[in-house]
Amino acid sequence: MQIETPPSEKPYEKPEGERRGLVIVNTGDGKGKSTAAFGLALRAHGRGKAVKIFQFMKVPSARFGEHRMFEQIGIPIEGLGDGFSWKSQDLERSAQLAREGWEKARAAILSGEHFLVVLDEITYPLIYGWLPLDSVLETLRTRPREVHVVLTGRRCPPEIVELSDTVTEMQMVKHAFKAGVPAQRGIED
DSSP states (O other): OOOOOOOSSOSSOOOOSOOOOOEEEEESSSSOHHHHHHHHHHHHHHTTOOEEEEESSSOTTOOOHHHHHHHHHTOOEEEOSSSOGGGOSOHHHHHHHHHHHHHHHHHHHHHOOOSEEEEETTHHHHHTTSSOHHHHHHHHHHSOTTOEEEEEOSSOOHHHHHHOSEEEEOOOSOOGGGGTOOOOTTTOO
16 A cells, blocks of 8 residues: 545535536446445435435335435435346246336426435346336436436446446455355345
């Protein structure tokens, strides 16, 4: 490790532009995409802003740690799917659930009632061809100016990356699962 001298001056100029809703993407093969989106949801909620979270791959009855906590503090979170594809008994049903879920999420975005809408794991139904990319792009382009949208998942379509304001690619450097350590409740749920 190399020791650095802390900066003594601000390393950037304050932007002078107008504040507006952002499209934020968390993608890549590393951990933390959903966790980062949930952190933004907590930050917005803490400022008294309306937040809605849609999870495209989780079942409506999911009771992961984030569901339990968001229910306690009053952030609505809705599972729209039936689990990851390798767990599905009927991929056409999964596709139909994704399309129905997208209509709910689209309506929430366009309503302007939420400061922040999280579309967790939306890239999967997009890359599987279950959702029309054009509809997602059009919704992001025509949403009310003050609405922020966060999209998460691996292999985000380049068209969404291009349209987005902020894109973070999570890179896996090392992962306990690859070393044979199973997923653990409270860390990966």
